[in-house]
Amino acid sequence: xxxxxxxxxxxxxxxxxxxxxxxxxxxxxxxxxxxxxxxxxxxxxxxxxxxxxxxxxxxxxxxxxxxxxxxxxxxxxxxxxxxxxxxxxxxxxxxxxxxxxxxxxxxxxxxxxxxxxxxxxxxxxxxxxxxxxxxxxxxxxxxxxxxxxxxxxxxxxxxxxxxxxxxxxxxxxxxxxxxxxxxxxxxxxxxxxxxxxxxxxxxxxxxxxxxxxxxxxxxxxxxxxxxxxxxxxxxxxxxxxxxxxxxxxxxxxxxxxxxxxxxxxxxxxxxxxxxxxxxxxxxxxxxxxxxxxxxxxxxxxxxxxxxxxxxxxxxxxxxxxxxxxxxxxxxxxxxxxxxxxxxxxxxxxxxxxxxxxxxxxxxxxxxxxxxxxxxxxxxxxxxxxxxxxxxxxxxxxxxxxxxxxxxxxxxxxxxxxxxxxxxxxxxxxxxxxxxxxxxxxxxxxxxxxxx
Amino acid sequence: xxxxxxxxxxxxxxxxxxxxxxxxxxxxxxxxxxxxxxxxxxxxxxxxxxxxxxxxxxxxxxxxxxxxxxxxxxxxxxxxxxxxxxxxxxxxxxxxxxxxxxxxxxxxxxxxxxxxxxxxxxxxxxxxxxxxxxxxxxxxxxxxxxxxxxxxxxxxxxxxxxxxxxxxxxxxxxxxxxxxxxxxxxxxxxxxxxxxxxxxxxxxxxxxxxxxxxxxxxxxxxxxxxxxxx
Numbered sequence: 001x002x003x004x005x006x007x008x009x010x011x012x013x014x015x016x017x018x019x020x021x022x023x024x025x026x027x028x029x030x031x032x033x034x035x036x037x038x039x040x041x042x043x044x045x046x047x048x049x050x051x052x053x054x055x056x057x058x059x060x061x062x063x064x065x066x067x068x069x070x071x072x073x074x075x076x077x078x079x080x081x082x083x084x085x086x087x088x089x090x091x092x093x094x095x096x097x098x099x100x101x102x103x104x105x106x107x108x109x110x111x112x113x114x115x116x117x118x119x120x121x122x123x124x125x126x127x128x129x130x131x132x133x134x135x136x137x138x139x140x141x142x143x144x145x146x147x148x149x150x151x152x153x154x155x156x157x158x159x160x161x162x163x164x165x166x167x168x169x170x171x172x173x174x175x176x177x178x179x180x181x182x183x184x185x186x187x188x189x190x191x192x193x194x195x196x197x198x199x200x201x202x203x204x205x206x207x208x209x210x211x212x213x214x215x216x217x218x219x220x221x222x223x224x225x226x227x228x229x230x231x232x233x234x235x236x237x238x239x240x241x242x243x244x245x246x247x248x249x250x251x252x253x254x255x256x257x258x259x260x261x262x263x264x265x266x267x268x269x270x271x272x273x274x275x276x277x278x279x280x281x282x283x284x285x286x287x288x289x290x291x292x293x294x295x296x297x298x299x300x301x302x303x304x305x306x307x308x309x310x311x312x313x314x315x316x317x318x319x320x321x322x323x324x325x326x327x328x329x330x331x332x333x334x335x336x337x338x339x340x341x342x343x344x345x346x347x348x349x350x351x352x353x354x355x356x357x358x359x360x361x362x363x364x365x366x367x368x369x370x371x372x373x374x375x376x377x378x379x380x381x382x383x384x385x386x387x388x389x390x391x392x393x394x395x396x397x398x399x400x401x402x403x404x405x406x407x408x409x410x411x412x413x414x415x416x417x418x419x420x421x422x423x424x425x426x427x428x429x430x431x432x433x434x435x436x437x438x439x440x441x442x443x444x445x446x447x448x449x450x451x
Numbered sequence: 452x453x454x455x456x457x458x459x460x461x462x463x464x465x466x467x468x469x470x471x472x473x474x475x476x477x478x479x480x481x482x483x484x485x486x487x488x489x490x491x492x493x494x495x496x497x498x499x500x501x502x503x504x505x506x507x508x509x510x511x512x513x514x515x516x517x518x519x520x521x522x523x524x525x526x527x528x529x530x531x532x533x534x535x536x537x538x539x540x541x542x543x544x545x546x547x548x549x550x551x552x553x554x555x556x557x558x559x560x561x562x563x564x565x566x567x568x569x570x571x572x573x574x575x576x577x578x579x580x581x582x583x584x585x586x587x588x589x590x591x592x593x594x595x596x597x598x599x600x601x602x603x604x605x606x607x608x609x610x611x612x613x614x615x616x617x618x619x620x621x622x623x624x625x626x627x628x629x630x631x632x633x634x635x636x637x638x639x640x641x642x643x644x645x646x647x648x649x650x651x652x653x654x655x656x657x658x659x660x661x662x663x664x665x666x667x668x669x670x671x672x673x674x675x676x677x678x679x680x681x
Binding site: 278292296298300302304306339342376404407410413414 | 486510511512513514515516518519521522523524525526528529530531532533534535536537538539540541542544545565566567569570573574577599600603611612616619620621623624626628629630631632633634637
């Protein structure tokens, strides 16, 4: 909740956790003329007027943010922290059940020093929103580091116990991060892990509890992420032989480690990097692999079928593995796995167990993240070629005003289990059908999965 | 060249359309790849006849002609969505038909099509979505593919990575070399094509070789220097 107008200096970092619970929904500051509900109502009225003017039915109201039961207080915290975002028009009806992409307009300017979000989480949220931190591992590791800061700075308010209150005070931070960019499944699992351990601090003193939680976070990162990556790299390297042509898609940190480990062992192999628009993460992968010294080929997505005849193995990264063995990964992975599988090439997915999830999904549409459609659009000043006349480029660039034109930018897609040969994890090389088995074994120790 | 062909085939296109509007049912989702004059004329004609459908256009990197297609279809009042090539598999689950153009039709019913269409056709097969190819028969060639890349050519890698970027990447390692490949075409085997829509009607790919007799004398079935045609 935003502070009252008198406070000019930034709040002392130590206090803000303590004060937050009392603020809640009651303290709507005078300087905000409208509540979120009023602003929304005004927005709806304006949109209805515009739609009526266009003679078109109102698009399905899709800006139902945030989903799930969050209290008014959290909404107010989140909205005051981020300011108002320009809402995007509703995209293809297929995706009206998902959060539509909303481009945050000058996020950093709207976040004032009076916001109640911990500065480490602020920084993190901004980095997520503008794409400085991408990749499931990078995001999860950064998240855990930020939460460690939050825990270290936390002070239990009087009359409250850490094991209950800390979790409550973390919730608005997570809500803020979700607003910057929807969290990945691995991140959700990590947060659940932390919440479980928070409940285990009941008998500890505050100092002991904080030390315990920081230690648990360190153990998680060291064991479930970094050591897991090392194990996967060694297993993957053992699967690469001399003369292999290994194909990989976009940029995966753990696949890079696999290829690096194989290269260090002295194996002679080639790498093919397949890249796709709009993110072009393959360029980064290519740069890193070339720096290590590997022989690389770079192709864009349209050449997958052309290049597949040279390939002997495919290594893919994953954002999550679902209980039905399906792989959630960067948009385009499914097509690559399909083409490899149609030529009977082994498709090896490298995924740490902390990214396993007990949800099941059959297609890429029921759950996905919608990215910024502007990434697909022509950049300002992009010149027309004989291929694509200038007026078409302009027409598409202005798609927001065109009722019959949508631009869709998916972030993830789902690779069905049929295309995956094996999954390399920190518990060994397992078939994709064994994912629920691993989940069950881990759940015996502690609850890890996100429903 | 494509535009003049399109103009000359205006009559062809109309014939295509008349034959095959029956194919469209209400509220279908059609997927197409890049831009094809024939497909655009076909879909515009169907829309003009009042059928209700949506189109998903894959942008067709690296030329990104799909943007032009999306603009034309949207201007014709068709509900259009532009997606990147990598989203083709993800969206295919909701698609009812794939309608594409092609660069050339081979004698076995296979296609020499813009690169990326093989992936789309394979995804369509996985999802059991019929693939309809709209092509005038002037695209038919009496050639059989000897191997997958019989009729391919590679265009400039600078369409994918411009030269400054490659310089920067290669600077990190003195001995480094990176190979960038940018093929123009894909060969799509006839098993992946469900139907050919031509100005003479709709045909199975297995019928295409019979049409050779209409267009080529038997003596011309073997064209010397065939690989330089494409």
